[in-house]
Amino acid sequence: MSLLEVSHLVKYFPIRKGLFGKIVGYVKAVDDVSFRINENEVFALVGESGSGKTTVAKCILRLIKPTSGKIIFMNKDIFEDDRESKWYHKNVQAVFQNPFLSLNPRMRVRDIIAEPLKTHYKISDDEVDKIVYETLEKVGLAKTFAKKYPHELSGGQAQRVAIARAIVIKPKLVVLDEPTSALDVSVQAQILNLLVDLKEEFKLSYLIISHDLSVVRYISDWIAVMYLGKIVELAKTEELFEKPLHPYTQTLLSSIPEPDPESMKLKKEAVVIGEPPSAINPPTGCRYNPRCVYASRMCRDREPPLIEYEKEHWVACWLYYKK
Amino acid sequence: MSKTKPLVVENLTIHYYTVDGVIKAVRDVSFDVERGEAVCLVGESGSGKSTIGLAIAGILPENARIINGKILVDGINILELSERELEKIRGREVSMIFQDPAASFNPLFTVGQLLSDIIRYKLGIEDKEELRKRVIEALKIVALPDPERIFNSYPHELSGGMLQRVAIAAALLTNPKIFIADEPTTMLDVTLQFQILNLLQAIRRKFNIAILFITHNLGVAAMICDRIIVIYAGTIVEIGPTNDILRNPLHPYTKKLIESIPRTSAKISRLKYLAGSLHDLREIPRGCIFRPRCDEAFEMCEIETPKLIEIKPRHHVACHKYRVK
Numbered sequence: 261m262s263l264l265e266v267s268h269l270v271k272y273f274p275i276r277k278g279l280f281g282k283i284v285g286y287v288k289a290v291d292d293v294s295f296r297i298n299e300n301e302v303f304a305l306v307g308e309s310g311s312g313k314t315t316v317a318k319c320i321l322r323l324i325k326p327t328s329g330k331i332i333f334m335n336k337d338i339f340e341d342d343r344e345s346k347w348y349h350k351n352v353q354a355v356f357q358n359p360f361l362s363l364n365p366r367m368r369v370r371d372i373i374a375e376p377l378k379t380h381y382k383i384s385d386d387e388v389d390k391i392v393y394e395t396l397e398k399v400g401l402a403k404t405f406a407k408k409y410p411h412e413l414s415g416g417q418a419q420r421v422a423i424a425r426a427i428v429i430k431p432k433l434v435v436l437d438e439p440t441s442a443l444d445v446s447v448q449a450q451i452l453n454l455l456v457d458l459k460e461e462f463k464l465s466y467l468i469i470s471h472d473l474s475v476v477r478y479i480s481d482w483i484a485v486m487y488l489g490k491i492v493e494l495a496k497t498e499e500l501f502e503k504p505l506h507p508y509t510q511t512l513l514s515s516i517p518e519p520d521p522e523s524m525k526l527k528k529e530a531v532v533i534g535e536p537p538s539a540i541n542p543p544t545g546c547r548y549n550p551r552c553v554y555a556s557r558m559c560r561d562r563e564p565p566l567i568e569y570e571k572e573h574w575v576a577c578w579l580y581y582k583k
Numbered sequence: 584m585s586k587t588k589p590l591v592v593e594n595l596t597i598h599y600y601t602v603d604g605v606i607k608a609v610r611d612v613s614f615d616v617e618r619g620e621a622v623c624l625v626g627e628s629g630s631g632k633s634t635i636g637l638a639i640a641g642i643l644p645e646n647a648r649i650i651n652g653k654i655l656v657d658g659i660n661i662l663e664l665s666e667r668e669l670e671k672i673r674g675r676e677v678s679m680i681f682q683d684p685a686a687s688f689n690p691l692f693t694v695g696q697l698l699s700d701i702i703r704y705k706l707g708i709e710d711k712e713e714l715r716k717r718v719i720e721a722l723k724i725v726a727l728p729d730p731e732r733i734f735n736s737y738p739h740e741l742s743g744g745m746l747q748r749v750a751i752a753a754a755l756l757t758n759p760k761i762f763i764a765d766e767p768t769t770m771l772d773v774t775l776q777f778q779i780l781n782l783l784q785a786i787r788r789k790f791n792i793a794i795l796f797i798t799h800n801l802g803v804a805a806m807i808c809d810r811i812i813v814i815y816a817g818t819i820v821e822i823g824p825t826n827d828i829l830r831n832p833l834h835p836y837t838k839k840l841i842e843s844i845p846r847t848s849a850k851i852s853r854l855k856y857l858a859g860s861l862h863d864l865r866e867i868p869r870g871c872i873f874r875p876r877c878d879e880a881f882e883m884c885e886i887e888t889p890k891l892i893e894i895k896p897r898h899h900v901a902c903h904k905y906r907v908k
Contacts, residue, residue, distance in 0.1 A: 308772035414860060444627040444799065449843035449856035471772065478845040478854065501847060515777035516847055517802030519829050535744055535775065 263465050264297040264320070264433060269329035271315050275540065287539050289315040290326070291489040294566075297433065297482075302459065302466040304476040304497075306512075307486035310539055313469045316486075317435050320467065321354055334432070350380045353426035357438040359418035363410040369396075369421050370406035376429045391428065398461070399424045400454060416447035420454070427458055436468040440475060452478055473516055477501055485509050488539050488547040491566060495573040505575040508548045546578065554579055587658065589760040589793040590616040590639065595652035597634055597643070604865040608634050610817045612652075613891075616761065619791040621784075623804035623825075625840075626814035629861050632797045635814075636763045639795065640679040641669050657760050675705045678754035682766040684746035688738040694722075695734035698753050705757045721752040724789075725782060744775035751782065758790070765797045780807050801844060805829055810897070813837045816862050816872045819891060823898035833900040835877050871903065879904060 270293075272286040290312040297303040305313040318324045320331060322338060322345065331338045338348055353376070356362040363372055373392045377383065383391075393403050399420040410418055419439065426434050439455070440448040456479060458464060470476050476483055476497070483500045485493045485508065493506040504510045534551040537543055546564050549555040558578050566576040597609040609631040616622045624632040637643045639654055641661060653660045656676050661669060681687045688697060698721065699714040708714060715734070722730035725748040738746060747767060754762060764783065768776035784807055787794055798804055804811050804825065811828045813821040813836065821834040832838045842855040859876040862868065870885040871877070877884065883903040891899040892906070 308774065445801075446627065446839065446843045446857035449845070449854035452845065453854055453856065473773075474845040474847045477847050478851060498850065501850075511774060513847060515773040517776070517780070517800065517806040518846060518848060519801035519805045519841055519844060520846070520848060535742055536772070 261299050262296050263299045263334065264467075265330075265332040266296070266316070266320070267294045267330050267332070269293045269316065269319060269331065270327045271312075271319060271324065272327045285540055288489050288542060289539055290319070291542075292329075293486075293489070293491055295482075295484055295491065295494060297465055297467055299432070299465055300459070300463045301482065302468060302480040304468045304470060304480035304483045305486055306470055306473055306476055306483060308471055308512075308536060310488070310536060311486040312489040312539070313486050314437060315489075317354075317437050317467065317469050321352065321435055322348065346380070350429055351432045352435065353429070353431040353433075354435040354437065355419070355422050355426050355439050358442050359413075359415065359422045360410060362422055363418060363425075365410050367409075368406065369408050369410070369413075372410075372421060373406075373424050373428050376425060380429050395424045395428045398427070398458065400450075414447075415443050416450060419443065419451055423451075423454065423458070427462060427464070430462060431464070433465045433467065436466055438470055439468070441470070441472065448475070455479060473513060474518070485512065488536065488542050490547060490576065491574075492548065492577070493573075493575045494566070499573055503573070505569060505573070505580060506548075506577050507552045507554055507579070511551075546576075587618070588615050588655070589618055589657055590795065591653070591655040592635070592639070593653040593655070595635065595638065595654065596650040597631070597638055598648050598650050599634075599644075600646045600648065606864045607867055608647075608817050608864060609638075610867070612814070612817075612819055614812055614819065614822060616793045616795055618760075618793055619787065620810065621787055621794040621796060621808045622810045622812060623796045623798060623808035624812050624814055625798060625801055625804050627799055627840075627861070629816070629864070630814045631817040632799075632814050633765055636679070636765045636795065636797045639761075640677050640763055641673040642679070674701070674759075675757045676760045677763065678757065678759040678761075679763040679765065680747070680750045680754050680767045682769050684743060684750045684770075685738060687750055688746065690738050692737070693734070694718075694736055694738065694741075694749055697738075698722075698749075698756060701753055701756050717756065718752075721755050722749070724755060724786065725749070725752045727752070743771055744778065747771065747775075747779055748782065751779075751786070755786065755790070759792065761793045761795060762787075763795045763797070766799070767796075768803060769798070769800070776803070783807060801829070801841060813840070817864060818872065819901065820873065821898075821900045822891065823895070823900075827895065827898050833894060833898070833905060834873075834902050835879050835904075836873050871901075 269290055271290040272288055274283045275285045277284045293316060305316060307313045319326045336344060370392050373395055374388045377388055377391060392406060396405055401420050440451050468480055480497050483497050484491045487508050493509045504513055543550050545561050546559040549559040564576045564578045566574050569575050569580045593613050595609055595612045599606040599608050612635060626632045649662055654662055656672055661672055695718055698718040702708050702714055702717055719730045719734060722733055727733050727748050768779050796808055808825050811825050812819055815836050821837050832841055839857045845854060857876055862872050870887060871889050874880045874884045889901040889903050891901045893899050894905055
């Protein structure tokens with residue numbers, strides 16, 4: 261069942277110049293993005309810096325208002341009625357990249373985790389304590405951590421606290437924005453395992469934002485690949501890794517260095533050209549065409565639509581249009 | 584023959600003096616790098632990998648002391664040199680590139696001015712035309728489009744990937760014997776990372792430069808390096824040819840490190856990980872420092888610090904498991 265539906269989401273940021281803040285252009289951060297997250301599923305948005313993945317997450321978290329488009333959560337338009345905001349945030353929580361920036365340094369772990377509880381429920385302090393301790397245990401931290409301040413924690417422990425704060429009110433959806441990219445690999449493995457366990461236990465859905473395709477392969481059910489504000493490919497995880505269709509997805513997959521001598525031999529042949537262009541003046545036609553080895557005139561002139569090339573596998577590329 | 588090696592590190596021990604005590608960050612580290620060879624120092628945060636790099640480049644922070652050891656650059660022990668003599672080697676025989684290219688350039692000068700200054704200062708060339716020619720040449724080597732424009736650009740006008748190319752060009756200007764690259768691609772997107780790694784590889788082949796590559800990413804190490812040095816809590820636990828280390832890791836730490844990496848090449852149902860945390864480096868325990876986190880530890884590991892022993896040609900490991908009885 262669909263939990264969250266994003267349809268035709270657009271977010272332009274105006275560029276202002278001069279004394280009167282005249283708008284001289286727009287950064288087209290997100291340009292017509294649609295996807296759906298089902299209950300108890302993990303949906304991943306992957307892409308490089310500037311692809312707009314975090315802007316999509318910010319819109320979903322109601323941190324910014326989209327220029328146009330709709331986000332429907334449990335059959336309600338989340339931007340239609342501001343009075344629903346409290347209900348919405350009881351169901352949608354977030355974990356960010358750097359726990360030391362997202363946890364208040366002047367609050368103890370106990371108060372950090374208690375805050376969403378107190379906001380959404382009227383319960384006694386004893387009950388709050390009980391739930392906080394339970395949640396700490398769920399994220400693999402001992403009771404003694406409740407008294408600590410964020411600066412006394414390691415990166416992995418702090419990220420566990422951030423996860424505890426997100427799940428303490430039993431939300432339906434947790435937005436994970438690069439949840440492990442600030443951590444060492446061995447700690448990353450622990451956090452990823454924890455996220456998988458919590459998802460099963462609490463029947464959570466995740467929207468995970470990441471630039472790391474190997475992390476995404478481990479955790480997600482669906483993957484959408486973004487490039488300069490557009491989804492270029494969308495498929496089930498296994499399908500995407502086995503049969504990447506879009507030339508950008510292929511390049512992205514072959515650029516990842518893996519500690520595996522056999523796979524590296526293949527990768528030496530991968531072709532990557534040029535730098536990502538800016539979202540202020542995206543190239544005409546297909547936005548990937550200046551870097552694409554298959555680009556033809558058609559690609560420079562017209563923008564390819566996102567089509568369902570195979571069952572449950574969408575791609576926006578003229579190479580696949582004729583079928 | 585060891586004298587002709589561009590880099591030999593012997594028994595290097597480095598301590599940091601902090602208000603909280605003395606941190607024994609690097610202990611008894613020895614390795615060498617051959618001409619034209621790329622060697623990776625791989626380790627997690629706090630392993631001491633960057634400290635080693637900084638020591639070789641001669642730019643350790645002020646609270647760091649080299650307690651023991653030698654660093655031979657082309658046969659000369661740089662630790663015995665005066666500051667003036669060191670100045671001739673630093674940035675000339677040894678060049679370094681850093682993680683954040685934007686932070687390694689002075690934002691007030693153009694790329695041309697910055698790079699010309701390096702040649703003027705290190706090689707003593709004053710002729711403007713000559714300087715310009717050499718800088719443009721270096722910018723061409725790192726495959727920057729339109730080097731004339733880049734020459735007149737300020738650092739903020741260039742993207743992260745382009746700046747890292749400029750940093751590599753800057754490091755090449757003095758024809759160094761050895762390149763130290765400290766996480767040069769960590770801040771870049773994967774497609775750019777791929778380009779920069781390929782560029783470093785090409786430059787190494789073309790100029791036969793030795794590269795000491797410092798990274799936390801075993802995948803990056805696999806792509807660029809001939810040999811891998813795995814470092815844990817300030818000591819080397821394993822050294823060996825890249826393929827050997829990745830196919831048959833010997834040290835329990837190396838095994839765990841490789842297993843904890845999620846892959847794109849296969850679906851893994853459950854990631855393995857390393858429990859516990861890094862030892863407090865103010866108090867070094869007796870025995871193996873990895874013991875508290877090791878599944879395979881036995882009595883010996885508590886008593887004696889394991890030494891590096893050669894198990895296969897050029898593959899050394901510091902673990903009691905492999906001791907011949």
